[in-house]
Amino acid sequence: MRLETFTLPPISPDEVLVRPIYGCWEGNMDHALRRSPVDICTLRGEDAVVIGNAGVVRVVEVGENVSTLQPGDDCIVFCNGTWDAHGYPVRILGYDAPGTVGVLAKTTKMHHRQLVPIPKESRASLKQWAAFSLRYVTAWANWRVAYACWKSQMDGSPPKDQFVCAWGGGVALAELSLARAMGCSVAMVTSKASRLALLSELGIDPIDRSGWSDASFEKEFLKAVEAKSGGLGVSIFVDNLGIAYKTALKALARQGVITTSGWKHGATFANSRAMECIGRHIHVHTHYARYEEGVESVRFAHENGWLPPVPEEAYPWDRIPELAEEYAHGRLDSYFPIFTVNEDLLE
Known part of the structure; x- marks a missing residue:
């Protein structure tokens, strides 16, 4: 892992510019760092990859074709990177989908079908929704x-x-x-x-x-x-x-x-x-989900309280390498280790 600065190209009409708030460390991120079972840089044909496909983001700007989201909305990341004709995932955002930038970036952009709005009246914490975004879907x-x-x-x-x-x-x-x-x-x-x-x-x-x-x-x-x-x-x-x-x-x-x-x-x-x-x-x-299943799961969770138990404390941005090491060696107690990205957006 290393810190780098890069410039995102402008969003397309179907894309959304977002700032990640919380992320949740998960198995694909560990696979990526260990380059096992595949080396995703080689697979994607890229020198470096920004990983991270579970979290909560805040919408900054929307493309002209996007009508379901607006600036200020908080959303879970729906990490279907590329999908087949029936909507089932083929590659995963922030992992093996070429050109995608995960939540370990201060600002990134996603297709609008890679975001599911969190109900505005939700009483669950954003940390819970961050943990929900990959595992519960x-x-x-x-x-x-x-x-x-x-x-x-x-x-x-x-x-x-x-x-x-x-x-x-x-x-x-x-x-x-x-x-x-x-x-x-x-x-x-x-x-x-x-x-x-x-x-x-x-x-x-x-x-x-x-x-x-x-x-x-x-x-x-x-x-x-x-x-x-x-x-x-x-x-x-x-x-x-x-x-x-x-x-x-x-x-x-x-x-x-x-x-x-x-x-x-x-x-x-x-x-x-x-x-x-x-x-x-x-x-x-099965491999992840279709977008409609993501929407259904969020609705069910909101209505029935089907949400993950998350730790009170989240790993701050500068301790993410430590989190990765703890996860890799099985030293974490929580099933849902949370980290922060943009601290100015925290609850």
């Missing part, structure tokens, strides 16, 4: 598909009989919160004492793996699943890590769904197609 879109897949085979099963389990970070937490709101039984795996306490506060059954060795992990986890599911297994398993993929498959119930929208610790896995067919397991893979 991803969770909304992924859960919509995963639950539809479960219902396609188990439409007669009421939510109270469904056990949803996850390991991972903020996206997994967001999906479990949705499942709990629907009436499902939910549980999440972690080893951090602070996260165990947070999960309990949120009504998510914590599974404490801190005492499990690598050798005993699978045995202990499957034992916990058996106890919490009444021996039926996991209806929907949210796995955005890939650290124990085969164990997750073993934990699935018949007709179970394993769903992922990320690949933090693994991008390629093998499985027994025969056993997955016999178990009638459905594998769901």
